[in-house]
Amino acid sequence: MNRTIYLILLFVFLLLLQVLVLNNILFLGYVNPYIYIVFIFLYPIKENRFPILITAFLLGLSIDAFSNSGGIHTFATLFIAYIRLFFFKVIFKKTTTDYQLFNLRHESFDKVFNYTAILTLIHHFILFSLTNFSFYNFTNVLINTLFSSVFTLLLYFLGSFIFRKKLT
Known part of the structure; x- marks a missing residue:
């Protein structure tokens, strides 16, 4: 599948999943996955x-x-989009020539976990x-951050495990 079409479908899927399903979840008063x-x-x-960034x-x-919510999701999402290159270089130790070949699925679990956990x-x-x-x-900020981050990461890794293609 074309990379652009994949990204558009992923964008729409995650947007609809968030606004139609996950925004309606508030577990124990603290946990809301994003x-x-x-x-x-x-x-x-x-x-x-x-x-x-766009x-x-x-x-x-x-x-x-x-x-x-008045722009708070926009700011938080823009911020992690801006800083992710820094964490990518620090955690994965990749150079600019490695960008084209990079795929999260081919990296070790500890590096992927650190990368996603920090940004989350x-x-x-x-x-x-x-x-x-x-x-x-x-x-409350710290409790919400901790619990929602754990739940978000749990959903991400569970989803990536379920939808993983077999590598042959």
């Missing part, structure tokens, strides 16, 4: 950040439009900080 950020993880790594902006803006924690911390916007609720 699986749409998986799109940022799976978007091809390139030196030019402009395409991912796409992340549209994704966050779409989530905000459906959630009536940063996204969720920004998201919940902007939602609460007060130091009085800082413990």
